[in-house]
Amino acid sequence: MRPAWSVFQLGAREHYAIPRALLARGVSTRLVTDLWFQGAGRRFLPRSLGDRSHPEISSRTVRSFNGPMLAFEAMSRWQGIRGWPLIEARNKRFGRLASTIDMGEIVFSYSYAALDVFEKARGSSRLVLGQIDPGPFEQDLVEQIHDRHGLARPPRPSPEYWERWNVEHELADVIVVNSEWSRTALVQRGVSSDKIAVIPLAFESKTLTSPPRDAPTRFTQASPLQILFLGQVIARKGVIELLQAARSLRNEPVKWLVVGGGDSTLLEQMAAEPSIDVVGPVARSTTEQFYRRSDVFILPTHSDGFALTQLEAAAFGLPLIVSRHCGDVVVDGVNGLTLGEVSPEAIVQTVKRILDQPALLYEMGEQMRNRRQLRIADLGERLTSSVSPQRVTR
The missing domain is CATH 3.40.50.2000 (Glycogen Phosphorylase B;)
Structure with missing residues (x-):
């Protein structure tokens, strides 16, 4: 039939x-x-x-x-x-x-x-x-x-x-x-x-949970802000600007976790930066561990049809730092922060806002866990x- x-x-x-x-x-x-x-x-x-x-x-x-x-x-x-x-x-x-x-x-x-x-x-x-x-x-x-x-x-x-x-x-x-x-x-x-x-x-998955996170009082070198980038490591995704921002924030209590394959030159440059841990490409079924290790997810993309990783991160209650050039998941200042532009300066300013207001991370995470996603x-x-x-x- x-x-x-x-x-x-x-x-x-x-x-x-x-x-x-x-x-x-x-x-x-x-x-x-x-x-x-x-x-x-x-x-x-x-x-x-x-x-x-x-x-x-x-x-x-x-x-x-x-x-x-x-x-x-x-x-x-x-x-x-x-x-x-x-x-x-x-x-x-x-x-x-x-x-x-x-x-x-x-x-x-x-x-x-x-x-x-x-x-x-x-x-x-x-x-x-x-x-x-x-x-x-x-x-x-x-x-x-x-x-x-x-x-x-x-x-x-x-x-x-x-x-x-x-x-x-x-x-x-x-x-x-x-x-x-x-x-x-x-x-x-x-x-x-x-x-x-x-x-x-x-996006929905029966295997994902978003356990409550403790509200941080401050970030230190011993307990830094953990920022996750998960996706293709290519210029379109804003990783050049991310790398430049990481260099500017080198002396701040920030660690970057980069998961994904892509441009070999960019991957080498990121791996050479002490504050960045480059994991490389992984299978989709193994990404859960990286979301759980992180405090916030970043996607400074220049262009994406949507970016499903936003929804995966949201399922773990992670607040997002994103550009305006992808799917609409973030309400700025409520469940994440929207970059005014894709630039190292904008990324640095946004990360410093979290460092200065660590409670904001907890508040945005709570809002993200309560956000109703399209099922x-x-x-x-x-x-x-x-x-x-x-x-x-x-």
Whole structure:
């Protein structure tokens, strides 16, 4: 029987939140994904592959392409394909495989791998595009950041990458973004605002708890303020400004914990700073320990579609220091602090405010624990509402 929704997803993005949300609402849903491993055999897999499933999704509702996609990855590695050529080839390979599946009444696919699916489903299904980032606006912004810091510009995708993206947007009936920041970026690039639905990310996990934290009276070198950055260590995430701020605060009772992989030069520079502990890349399933060790989470990003790490940190009751260029989680001065700009000076000023008012950390943490986040059930309701006949625009 034709499902109400077909969700096409390359990778484990957002812990499979979209199909989970729809299934939680009792909506007939099929997940079509590249890799899926469920059952006892998962314990023999590498950790990165063992995460490719979710207990809330039955394998009966999943269609995956384990054999063809694993063969693709092995062949790509053998041929030395990496970077943008690998990303583009992977998107196309998954799209071609996914387009062989029968389509639901509503087809949801994430951007950059949606074109083949949309071209098959057009005319018979309503098409919903999940735009994962601010698109070409962000690419241009990143190049400006690299230019400003005298860094080599990162590699660009091929012109075909953005051509395919444009067609995806033309075919979509509804474009789902996760923040006002992304919506504004798309509109600036000519995407019709009538097509765009802003739906924040949902996050909930039965394994997370947020135990009460003692209110600190002051921070010392023996008991410093512990600030966590968890994510890609790249210029777009504001880590250059973070590093400069850490150098300025070297004599203050502050320790920085940097978790994630990325730019090797930036990682080396951060590791050389005595106040920064660089952990490097870790599996998603091991991040809990780093949130529990920290007092506050920082994300001075120049651009993010949302940044799920904000919600993960919030689940542990951590107040946030964030820029305005991502999803809206922080109410400034209530459950966190918003940077006026992404600069070393702004980061230093914000950290010093916490050092001078340590009780503020406790107060913001309490507010964060009491904040109602968007739950999976809420996400399902917003998704189904977004494709009501009134929202569908050609």
